Every structure is written in C-alpha cells, then in structure tokens.
Amino acid sequence: MRVAQRWADAADRRAVALREIKSELRRWPWLAIVILAGFLFVAAFPGLLTPYDAHEMNLTDRLRPPLAEEAGRLYVLGTDTLGRDLLTRILYGARVSLIIVGFGLLFGGGIGLTVGIVSGYVGGKLDVVLMRLTDCFMALPTLLIALVFVVAVGPGLQTLMLAIALVVWSRFSRIIRSEVLMLKQRDFVLQAKVAGCSSLRIMLVHVLPNVLNTFIVICSLQVSQLILAEATLSFLGAGVPPPTPTWGNMVADGKDYITSAWWIAVFPGVALGLVVFSFNTLGDWLRDRLDPKLRQL
Amino acid sequence: MALLEVRGLTTCFFLRRGIVQAVNDVSFSVNTGETLGLVGESGSGKSITSLSILRLVPAPGRILSGTVTFDGVDLLALSEKEMRKYRGCQLSMILQDPLSSLNPVFSIGDQVGEGIVIHDNLKGNQLRQRVVKLLRWVGIPAAEARVDDYPHQFSGGMRQRVVGAVCLACRPRFLIADEPTTSLDVTIQMQYLNLLKDIQKREQLAMLFVTHDFGIVAKMCDHVAVMYAGRIVERAEVRAIFDRPLHPYTKALMSSVPKVEERVERLVGIEGQPPTLLNLPPGCSFLPRCPEKTAKCSSEEFPPEIELAGNHSVRCWHYV
Numbered sequence: 001m002r003v004a005q006r007w008a009d010a011a012d013r014r015a016v017a018l019r020e021i022k023s024e025l026r027r028w029p030w031l032a033i034v035i036l037a038g039f040l041f042v043a044a045f046p047g048l049l050t051p052y053d054a055h056e057m058n059l060t061d062r063l064r065p066p067l068a069e070e071a072g073r074l075y076v077l078g079t080d081t082l083g084r085d086l087l088t089r090i091l092y093g094a095r096v097s098l099i100i101v102g103f104g105l106l107f108g109g110g111i112g113l114t115v116g117i118v119s120g121y122v123g124g125k126l127d128v129v130l131m132r133l134t135d136c137f138m139a140l141p142t143l144l145i146a147l148v149f150v151v152a153v154g155p156g157l158q159t160l161m162l163a164i165a166l167v168v169w170s171r172f173s174r175i176i177r178s179e180v181l182m183l184k185q186r187d188f189v190l191q192a193k194v195a196g197c198s199s200l201r202i203m204l205v206h207v208l209p210n211v212l213n214t215f216i217v218i219c220s221l222q223v224s225q226l227i228l229a230e231a232t233l234s235f236l237g238a239g240v241p242p243p244t245p246t247w248g249n250m251v252a253d254g255k256d257y258i259t260s261a262w263w264i265a266v267f268p269g270v271a272l273g274l275v276v277f278s279f280n281t282l283g284d285w286l287r288d289r290l291d292p293k294l295r296q297l
Numbered sequence: 298m299a300l301l302e303v304r305g306l307t308t309c310f311f312l313r314r315g316i317v318q319a320v321n322d323v324s325f326s327v328n329t330g331e332t333l334g335l336v337g338e339s340g341s342g343k344s345i346t347s348l349s350i351l352r353l354v355p356a357p358g359r360i361l362s363g364t365v366t367f368d369g370v371d372l373l374a375l376s377e378k379e380m381r382k383y384r385g386c387q388l389s390m391i392l393q394d395p396l397s398s399l400n401p402v403f404s405i406g407d408q409v410g411e412g413i414v415i416h417d418n419l420k421g422n423q424l425r426q427r428v429v430k431l432l433r434w435v436g437i438p439a440a441e442a443r444v445d446d447y448p449h450q451f452s453g454g455m456r457q458r459v460v461g462a463v464c465l466a467c468r469p470r471f472l473i474a475d476e477p478t479t480s481l482d483v484t485i486q487m488q489y490l491n492l493l494k495d496i497q498k499r500e501q502l503a504m505l506f507v508t509h510d511f512g513i514v515a516k517m518c519d520h521v522a523v524m525y526a527g528r529i530v531e532r533a534e535v536r537a538i539f540d541r542p543l544h545p546y547t548k549a550l551m552s553s554v555p556k557v558e559e560r561v562e563r564l565v566g567i568e569g570q571p572p573t574l575l576n577l578p579p580g581c582s583f584l585p586r587c588p589e590k591t592a593k594c595s596s597e598e599f600p601p602e603i604e605l606a607g608n609h610s611v612r613c614w615h616y617v
Contacts, residue, residue: 201415
C-alpha cells in the first residue's frame with residue numbers, strides 16, 4: 001500500500017515537473033533560436049550545404065536570376081557579377097560574420113569586463129581615469145573610429161576584429177562597473193575580506209561570477225550591433241577585402257545592379273536582417289530572464 | 298596577558314563636511330576564553346571598532362592612532378599582506394546579516410572551504426571532509442547532503458549557522474560577533490547563542506560581542522563595555538553592570554529595557570537624539586541628554602577614566 005502510494009506520488013511529481021518544463025519551453029523565443037542555430041551550423045560547416053566553391057567564377061553564367069539552371073548547375077539564389085553562386089557565398093559569408101562577432105566579443109567584452117570590475121572594485125583615482133577613458137570611447141562615433149583605425153592599419157580580418165573590439169569594450173565597462181559598485185557594498189565581499197582574501201581573489205572569485213549574467217545580456221545585445229558594424233565596414237570597403245565573401249561586401253557589390261539584378265544585394269541583406277533580428281530577440285529575452293533590472297538597456 | 302589588547306584606538310572618517318570621529322580613544326582587552334560585550338546605540342561606533350581591529354575600515358575612514366595588540370603582535374603595524382594571514386585564520390568576524398554575507402552564486406561548501414583553501418591549502422576530498430565536519434559542528438542537519446546546496450536553499454537561522462562555519466573554518470582564536478542575531482527571530486537567536494557559547498567553551502575562543510541587547514549581554518558576556526558617541530563610557534564585569542550601573546547613560550539604557558518581574562505601562566526612553574559624530578564638540582557628549590547633569594559637567598574636557606573597585610571604570614564627572 002505504502003509502496004503503491006509512493007509510486008503514485010512519484011508519478012504525480014513527474015507529471016508536475018513535465019508540465020512546468022512544457023510551459024517554460026513555450027515561453028522561449030523559438031523562431032530566433034531556430035534561425036540562430038541555422039546560422040551557427042552554416043557558419044561552422046558551409047561546405048556541407050553547397051557543392052560549389054565561394055570563389056569559383058563562371059563568367060558565362062554572370063547575373064543569373066534565382067533558380068536558374070545552366071549546364072547542369074542549379075543556382076538557387078542566382079549568381080553575381082562574376083558568375084559566382086550567391087547561395088554559396090552567403091553561406092561562407094556567415095562564417096566571417098561569426099568569426100568577427102566571436103573575437104569582437106572575446107576581446108572587446110573581455111577588456112570591458114576587466115575594466116568594469118577593476119574600476120568599480122578598486123575605485124578612487126583609477127576609477128576616474130578608466131571611466132573618463134570609457135566616456136571618450138562612448139562619445140566617439142563607433143563606425144568612424146573603426147573606419148579610421150582600419151584605414152590607418154590596412155584592411156583585413158584581424159584589423160577588423162581589433163577595430164571592433166576597440167569600439168565595443170566601452171559598452172561593457174560602464175554597465176559592469178555600476179553592477180560591481182553595488183556588489184562591493186554587499187556583506188559577502190566584506191566577509192571574504194574578513195576571511196583573508198586578497199583584492200585580486202575577491203574580484204575574480206566573488207565579484208566576477210556575480211556579474212556574468214549581466215555580461216551575457218550585454219553580449220547578446222551587442223552581437224547584432226557587431227554584425228551590422230562588420231557589414232557596414234565591409235560595405236564601405238574598409239572591411240574584409242574581396243574576394244572573401246562577407247554579407248557587407250556582397251550588398252556593396254550588388255548595389256550597382258539593384259535595378260537589373262536585385263538578388264545580389266537583397267539575399268545577403270535578408271540573411272543579415274534575419275540574424276540581427278534573431279540576436280536582438282534572443283538578447284531581449286535573455287535580459288528579461290537573467291536580469292530584469294537591466295530593462296532600460 | 299590578554300589575547301587582544303586595544304589601546305587608545307581612534308578611527309576617523311574624513312568627509313568633505315568635516316571629520317567624523319567614529320571611534321575615539323577606545324581601550325579594552327579580551328582574554329582567552331572570555332567574552333567582552335560591546336553595547337551601545339546604533340551609530341555609537343561599535344561596528345567601526347570591530348572593523349578597526351581587523352583593519353577593514355571602509356574608505357574614507359582611517360585609523361588615526363592607537364594600538365591593537367593580538368598575542369603580542371601589533372596588528373596596526375603589519376603590512377597588508379601579513380595582516381591577511383591573521384584575518385580569517387587568527388581573527389574572524391560574524392557579520393549582522395546572514396542573508397547577504399553569503400555569496401549567492403557559490404554552494405555553502407565552497408564558501409566554508411574558502412578560508413581553508415586560502416590559509417591551509419587543502420584540496421579535494423580532505424577539504425570536503427573538513428567542510429562537512431564544520432557544518433555538522435555548527436548544527437546543519439544532514440550536512441553531508443547539504444554541502445552542495447546554495448545559500449537561498451537555507452532558512453535564515455541555518456544561513457547564520459553556515460556563516461558561523463565560514464568564520465570558524467580556520468579555528469580562529471579571536472572572534473568578533475557583530476550583532477549576529479539581530480536578523481533572527483527570538484527562538485532561533487537562543488539556539489544560535491547557545492551554539493556560539495558551546496563553541497567558545499570548546500575552542501577557548503576570545504570573543505568580542507557587539508550588541509545592543511542587554512538580555513544577550515547577560516547571557517553571553519563576562520565583561521561589558523558601554524559605548525556612546527565613539528567612546529567607551531563605562532567598563533565593568535557583567536554582574537557589576539547589572540547590579541550597579543554608574544554612568545547615567547548605562548542607567549538610562551538599563552531602564553529602557555523591559556523587565557519580566559515588573560509590570561510597566563510605558564517604557565522609559567532616553568530623551569533626545571544621540572549626537573552626530575561630525576565635528577563633535579569637546580566635553581561630555583552625553584551632557585545634552587543627561588538627566589543627572591550638574592554644574593561641574595559643563596567642563597570643556599571629556600571626563601577622564603575613573604577606576605573604581607572591582608575593575609569597574611567609568612567616564613563621568615560625577616565620579617571624579
């Protein structure tokens with residue numbers, strides 16, 4: 001009897017847990033998640049989805065419209081001015097976007113996180129200096145300094161990543177600092193001091209994990225900006241130099257043919273729009289879930 | 298010789314509006330196995346005194362003068378690095394609020410173990426066993442199963458026990474308890490105080506017990522120091538304070554505590570407000586509120602410390 005009761009209880013509990021999981025899952029932004037999963041997959045394995053090479057030119061097949069078939073080759077999204085398959089180039093372009101975003105966040109976010117924590121925790125003169133530096137970078141128009149930097153150093157993937165890191169860190173440091181200012185007033189920081197922790201240990205072990213959720217939220221909100229920054233720089237010719245396909249320089253290539261061959265500019269643009277939209281949606285959702293007090297971001 | 302001896306400790310906060318003398322020429326000593334109660338209103342400098350001993354006065358505060366001698370070593374003369382070896386290891390402190398003195402992102406096992414990692418450099422299974430032992434020691438039921446739980450999964454009383462384990466992890470010889478039970482309800486307070494008392498007896502801990510509750514003083518302390526406006530105005534053994542309070546402030550404090558055996562319609566409060574410590578004028582700081590003031594009290598100087606029989610000392614013009 002008691003065994004049966006226990007079994008029934010367990011089953012009940014399992015049913016409740018299952019229902020909770022279901023209602024939780026229903027609130028997830030699935031459209032964005034699916035698009036981003038697709039984006040990540042494509043960026044990781046572009047070769048699996050297309051038989052063609054992103055650099056292979058077929059000058060006889062220039063400017064073919066979507067779904068054109070030429071000599072046994074199917075151009076699903078058409079071809080560009082040099083007869084390269086547009087779909088293939090979009091798939092490979094995703095990889096560039098992902099690399100830029102990844103390294104931009106790694107460097108930029110890393111610098112911003114460090115500056116924010118040190119500035120907030122140490123305080124005093126160092127705080128003043130670091131925050132004025134942050135102000136400087138926030139006051140400068142993002143694209144302009146990135147552009148100046150790229151032009152001065154010379155275009156290339158590394159330069160672009162550095163330029164983007166240079167621009168993006170200030171967005172992190174300010175918000176992280178304010179979070180740290182709040183955290184360091186909490187008793188657990190004092191308790192850590194009482195236990196004999198050094199300042200470095202308190203920053204790394206006690207403060208850092210407590211600002212990570214804010215960090216993740218800022219990351220997710222910055223991703224779309226980074227993708228757009230990369231696209232804009234590439235569009236202006238200061239990004240990754242051709243023939244490497246990026247969404248930005250593909251749109252730039254297509255803009256001269258927009259009346260005769262609209263697909264060259266439109267499809268990379270659509271890809272860009274979808275990914276940016278998805279990152280924004282995911283970012284908003286993450287912010288609401290992880291850190292509701294950041295709603296004004 | 299006393300384990301901890303504080304002489305002439307003065308801690309000031311330098312604000313733009315002036316100087317706040319939070320702790321002013323405070324002296325006391327605590328012996329091994331004994332408890333000194335530090336009593337006073339909010340803002341009388343109790344907490345800053347305890348933080349000064351650990352040299353953790355928050356900016357813009359600074360220890361101006363005095364000595365804190367622990368086991369023959371002047372703590373105020375140590376470098377920050379040497380001082381860190383004393384904190385947590387030899388001297389420890391339980392803070393007021395168990396809710397915020399635990400880090401929400403770590404399991405309690407990690408937090409209890411942190412001091413052990415820093416000071417004794419234990420790892421892995423050894424560390425875990427010691428942590429479990431500590432948790433059992435402070436009375437966490439099913440300690441084995443609960444080491445990996447997070448602070449929010451514990452009740453207030455249990456959390457304060459965990460804080461106790463954190464503070465006692467490295468077997469300090471001197472423990473400061475800064476109103477450790479104010480945020481607990483009365484029955485839990487009792488259990489917690491009993492626990493502290495037990496641990497003290499077993500470990501021969503010297504304790505500085507900061508509180509404003511005379512009931513707790515009677516239960517926990519051997520000696521009492523009454524603080525007012527940053528100064529210790531009366532010092533005595535616990536029996537003497539209850540039997541024969543000398544300073545008018547102590548008397549007033551006593552009479553504002555309800556007694557079980559007498560039925561009182563209204564509790565007597567102390568008239569007026571404690572003085573702001575910003576640019577405190579010289580002279581007796583209790584004077585404006587003192588019910589027993591006389592002509593000789595309006596001296597420009599603060600009354601000197603008068604030693605009376607039975608280790609009882611007081612700073613009041615009446616006894617000069």
